Amino acid sequence: MKKTILMHAMLPVLAIICAVLVASPSVAQVFELAAVETQWLPPGGTADVDEIRMWGFIEDTGSCPAPGSPWTPGPVLRPTDGSLTINLRNCLSVPVSIMIPGQVATGTPEPLTGRVQSFTTETDPFPATGIYIWTGLNAGTFIYHSGTNPGRQVPMGLYGAIIVDNAPGEAYPDPAAGAAFAYNNEALLLYSEIDPALNNDPDTLEVARPLTYSPKYFLINGQPFDAPASPVPAGFPGARTLIRFANIGLKSYMPLILNGPYMKVIAEDGHPYPYAKEQYMVNLAPGKTMDALWDPTAQGNFPIFDRSHHLVSGASSEGGMLALLQVSCPGDFDGDLDVDGTDLELYGDIFGPGVVPALDVFSLNFGSICQ
Amino acid sequence: MKYKLFSNSHSLFVWAAVLLFLLAGSATAAIDGISGTGTGTPADPVTFDLTVKMNAISTADGGSVVFWGYADTSVPPSNANRPQYPGPTLIVEQGQTVEIILTNELELLTGATPNVSIVFPGQQVTATGGVSGLLTREAQTTDVPGTPEDESLVTYTFIATNPGTYMYHSGTRPELQVEMGLLGALIVRPAGFNPLNPTAYGPGTEYDREFLFLLSEMDPLIHETVFAYGPDAPELMETDALSDYFSKYWFMNGRTAPDNMGNAGESAGSLLLYQPYNSLPRMHPGERMLMRVIGGNREMHPFHHHGNHARVIARDGRLLDTGTGGPLAPGEDPDLSFEVFTINSVPGETVDAIFEWTGKGLNWDVYGVSDDPQFATDPPLPHDCTDLVDNETGVAPPDGYGDPGTDTPWEYCADHLKMFPTLLPQKLDLAFGGWYGGSPFLGSMGALPPGEGGLNPNGGFSYMWHSHTEKELTNFDIFPGGMLTMLIIEGWNVDID
Numbered sequence: 001m002k003k004t005i006l007m008h009a010m011l012p013v014l015a016i017i018c019a020v021l022v023a024s025p026s027v028a029q030v031f032e033l034a035a036v037e038t039q040w041l042p043p044g045g046t047a048d049v050d051e052i053r054m055w056g057f058i059e060d061t062g063s064c065p066a067p068g069s070p071w072t073p074g075p076v077l078r079p080t081d082g083s084l085t086i087n088l089r090n091c092l093s094v095p096v097s098i099m100i101p102g103q104v105a106t107g108t109p110e111p112l113t114g115r116v117q118s119f120t121t122e123t124d125p126f127p128a129t130g131i132y133i134w135t136g137l138n139a140g141t142f143i144y145h146s147g148t149n150p151g152r153q154v155p156m157g158l159y160g161a162i163i164v165d166n167a168p169g170e171a172y173p174d175p176a177a178g179a180a181f182a183y184n185n186e187a188l189l190l191y192s193e194i195d196p197a198l199n200n201d202p203d204t205l206e207v208a209r210p211l212t213y214s215p216k217y218f219l220i221n222g223q224p225f226d227a228p229a230s231p232v233p234a235g236f237p238g239a240r241t242l243i244r245f246a247n248i249g250l251k252s253y254m255p256l257i258l259n260g261p262y263m264k265v266i267a268e269d270g271h272p273y274p275y276a277k278e279q280y281m282v283n284l285a286p287g288k289t290m291d292a293l294w295d296p297t298a299q300g301n302f303p304i305f306d307r308s309h310h311l312v313s314g315a316s317s318e319g320g321m322l323a324l325l326q327v328s329c330p331g332d333f334d335g336d337l338d339v340d341g342t343d344l345e346l347y348g349d350i351f352g353p354g355v356v357p358a359l360d361v362f363s364l365n366f367g368s369i370c371q
Numbered sequence: 372m373k374y375k376l377f378s379n380s381h382s383l384f385v386w387a388a389v390l391l392f393l394l395a396g397s398a399t400a401a402i403d404g405i406s407g408t409g410t411g412t413p414a415d416p417v418t419f420d421l422t423v424k425m426n427a428i429s430t431a432d433g434g435s436v437v438f439w440g441y442a443d444t445s446v447p448p449s450n451a452n453r454p455q456y457p458g459p460t461l462i463v464e465q466g467q468t469v470e471i472i473l474t475n476e477l478e479l480l481t482g483a484t485p486n487v488s489i490v491f492p493g494q495q496v497t498a499t500g501g502v503s504g505l506l507t508r509e510a511q512t513t514d515v516p517g518t519p520e521d522e523s524l525v526t527y528t529f530i531a532t533n534p535g536t537y538m539y540h541s542g543t544r545p546e547l548q549v550e551m552g553l554l555g556a557l558i559v560r561p562a563g564f565n566p567l568n569p570t571a572y573g574p575g576t577e578y579d580r581e582f583l584f585l586l587s588e589m590d591p592l593i594h595e596t597v598f599a600y601g602p603d604a605p606e607l608m609e610t611d612a613l614s615d616y617f618s619k620y621w622f623m624n625g626r627t628a629p630d631n632m633g634n635a636g637e638s639a640g641s642l643l644l645y646q647p648y649n650s651l652p653r654m655h656p657g658e659r660m661l662m663r664v665i666g667g668n669r670e671m672h673p674f675h676h677h678g679n680h681a682r683v684i685a686r687d688g689r690l691l692d693t694g695t696g697g698p699l700a701p702g703e704d705p706d707l708s709f710e711v712f713t714i715n716s717v718p719g720e721t722v723d724a725i726f727e728w729t730g731k732g733l734n735w736d737v738y739g740v741s742d743d744p745q746f747a748t749d750p751p752l753p754h755d756c757t758d759l760v761d762n763e764t765g766v767a768p769p770d771g772y773g774d775p776g777t778d779t780p781w782e783y784c785a786d787h788l789k790m791f792p793t794l795l796p797q798k799l800d801l802a803f804g805g806w807y808g809g810s811p812f813l814g815s816m817g818a819l820p821p822g823e824g825g826l827n828p829n830g831g832f833s834y835m836w837h838s839h840t841e842k843e844l845t846n847f848d849i850f851p852g853g854m855l856t857m858l859i860i861e862g863w864n865v866d867i868d
Contacts, residue, residue, distance in 0.1 A: 214615045227505070252671070256719050258490055258506060258542070262689065275705055278689040280493045283717045303506050307492075307719030309546035309616075309669040315608040317544050318505055 029079045032060040034089040035096045035158060037067035042217055042314055043226035052196045054157040055092060064091035072222045073190055074160025083135045088123050095122040098132050099147035100162060101287060102270045106133045119147035139166040140270025141244040141289040151210040155198055159248040161190050171242055171291055172272040181266060183242035183293060185235030187325060191247040191284060193218045213250060218310035218320035225319050231301050231326035241294045247284040253321060254307040256281035263292035281307055296327040402583045403635050403648050404460030405449045411467025418470045419461055420445045423477055423487040424454040429642045430620055431627045432846035436591045437598040438552035439477060450647050456625040457585050458555025465534045465562040471527045475510040482601015484512050490542035492719060493688050494529040501525035506542035534561040534572050535688025536663040536721040546613050547602055550593055554667050556585050571661050571723055572690050578661035582652045586674060586716050586854060587667035588618035618670060621843040621854035624648040628855045653859040653867050657781025660726040666716040672843060672854055673713045677834035680710040681724035688721060713839055728860055729772060731783040735792050738779055739812030743790055749810055749817030754778035756787035780863050806833040806857060814862020832860040
């Protein structure tokens with residue numbers, strides 16, 4: 001069966017999970033993706049002049065779109081029944097594929113002829129389609145990306161995040177400590193970068209190659225900071241936010257939160273730690289994902305910036321890998337369950353109708369801050 | 372070429388300074404820094420006055436690099452109101468209210484003078500005054516007439532809630548201003564700190580000596596470009612100097628080797644007036660050294676400490692146990708510390724580690740066997756290994772190490788009187804390093820050919836502590852230098868304090 005794909009690069013609240021969950025019988029969930037020619041206009045760039053050529057994963061509409069739509073990272077995939085099928089339509093003139101480090105794909109690799117350039121079975125160039133299947137999904141934050149010539153296809157933009165929850169509002173199974181991996185809200189921060197010289201000449205090896213890779217744009221969720229940028233919704237005071245870090249760039253980044261409470265880092269590469277570690281920053285190597293619980297106590301925008309200082313965008317300063325985590329009160333919350341059109345109804349609006357979250361949100365301290 | 376102004380003579384000067392320093396035996400076991408004025412109550416906060424200025428630092432290859440630094444402009448100033456690299460190490464106590472007043476006295480040759488600021492990762496800071504900036508409030512160079520606020524002055528206030536090692540740095544275009552030199556260390560001592568029985572985080576984190584290792588790097592090309600064209604010039608911004616950074620100098624506490632092994636403060640000589648801090652760890656066997664390691668600028672410097680592992684006990688100013696760190700197991704308090712011989716020193720991250728050394732495992736008597744015929748002409752110190760008590764508790768049963776107050780405290784007694792395991796070549800057949808005192812034994816000296824030795828006048832064991840990114844052992848391509856120092860294990864017959 002075909003599922004609706006979440007197009008948000010960042011997920012404000014968990015609501016979306018459960019919209020999917022509720023309608024979901026336990027069969028493998030099928031996501032329809034296409035690999036397409038897109039382009040990305042840097043902040044301050046001139047349209048039709050400064051676009052950078054990109055390849056991207058988008059939700060498939062049944063046919064290949066005209067090249068040139070704006071690039072974003074691929075849609076966030078949230079399979080909820082432990083398995084995942086991706087039908088991939090290849091609209092590019094080169095073979096592509098999809099792999100998910102940390103998840104086990106099924107199927108038999110096809111014998112390859114010629115020079116091997118892929119970690120997994122390739123989908124032939126346009127107009128071919130391919131099928132990729134994973135079962136027994138591990139809970140956690142993961143990245144899906146092209147497994148074909150990844151030194152070129154990943155910088156071209158063929159990547160996205162995949163999130164697998166143990167249960168609605170609970171990141172990982174934790175038999176020892178009960179609700180320790182539960183959360184109320186989440187924020188996804190996907191780090192990557194763009195080298196215009198490589199992307200604008202992807203078909204020849206004459207000028208730009210991985211050998212001379214020198215990125216100029218440093219992105220969080222597909223965008224560099226560009227004041228006044230939209231902040232990343234990151235929950236409300238007194239509630240627990242799960243920050244999901246993922247780095248599909250080729251460099252290491254060190255996101256650091258200023259002025260907020262410490263993070264409690266609970267997992268790395270989709271594997272939970274036995275005990276959390278308190279840190280104000282994380283060291284995010286290429287391909288790495290990390291999960292951190294964060295308990296903001298006040299409203300505000302909290303800067304999170306790359307401490308290895310990739311804070312320029314092209315020739316502009318005050319750009320790059322800076323985002324603002326926005327902590328704000330949820331509507332006119334009054335803590336009751338009435339559906340009166342204005343109040344937030346916690347179970348219904350955040351976790352989906354009929355879904356009981358793993359963490360009792362009513363035990364949280366919204367009161368003094370948000371009322 | 373401005374990098375060659377002083378080359379050889381300067382280098383000789385520094386090595387001579389190292390020698391004089393060691394001969395004087397005047398190391399301080401504590402970390403150099405300032406503790407501000409005020410008692411630390413909300414009404415009377417511990418106050419620091421910092422002012423950003425421009426000047427030039429020296430590198431040990433004879434280079435000179437323009438930098439922007441925080442100057443301690445408190446009354447009286449600790450370093451004659453000079454900007455310094457790194458900025459003053461701020462030392463406060465847990466629970467104190469801390470106030471930093473920042474002013475901006477940058478004077479550039481060309482280009483608009485930028486605002487400056489400070490951020491304090493790990494602290495909850497309130498900033499007032501100045502003007503609004505991207506990460507925090509910033510100080511202009513001048514007050515705007517007719518406005519109620521003083522735009523040239525920012526006050527940052529926070530309560531030092533947790534002990535630990537932290538840093539501070541510019542929150543204004545950090546990719547440029549931290550590179551230019553606007554960074555420093557912040558040390559928060561636990562409440563009720565007793566310098567005679569110091570701890571890093573309270574009981575269980577006792578140490579005998581502490582040393583700061585603030586590791587940073589510079590690309591002098593950026594500094595020259597800012598100096599010549601200004602910080603916003605296309606000569607800088609339209610290159611990849613900031614996006615594809617490439618460092619060429621590497622510093623420990625603001626100095627390249629071997630300058631970092633010279634004296635701290637003004638006695639280091641006029642070339643290092645803007646780099647008052649040194650980095651030369653020394654300890655006795657069995658002592659616990661607290662290493663406070665900070666990744667200062669934007670690159671990792673895998674900090675490799677020869678001689679032994681160190682136990683990492685805290686990161687980002689938080690103990691690695693779930694007593695403070697974890698919500699996952701109520702009632703449990705597992706030890707999450709771990710041992711390494713290389714500390715990553717991630718940019719912006721701080722690490723506290725405990726380093727110990729006793730010689731255990733070498734399988735020979737580190738103080739030597741006095742009747743070893745091989746060393747008949749330079750006999751090592753006669754000594755007993757007396758072990759009646761546990762050194763930690765002071766009572767029986769013995770713990771296998773020489774007892775305090777005996778000939779050789781913390782000597783590993785199982786190796787006592789074990790002969791040196793190899794025949795040393797004749798001295799005519801040896802090449803010497805400056806740190807060889809003529810004897811392989813702790814606290815002993817031996818005859819050396821004229822002109823040899825001299826950097827290790829007490830017969831200590833010296834281990835290089837350095838960045839394991841080996842190219843960082845250079846000063847602008849000249850080896851040796853950069854991010855290296857020597858740990859000196861001194862015999863107990865040597866007074867370090």
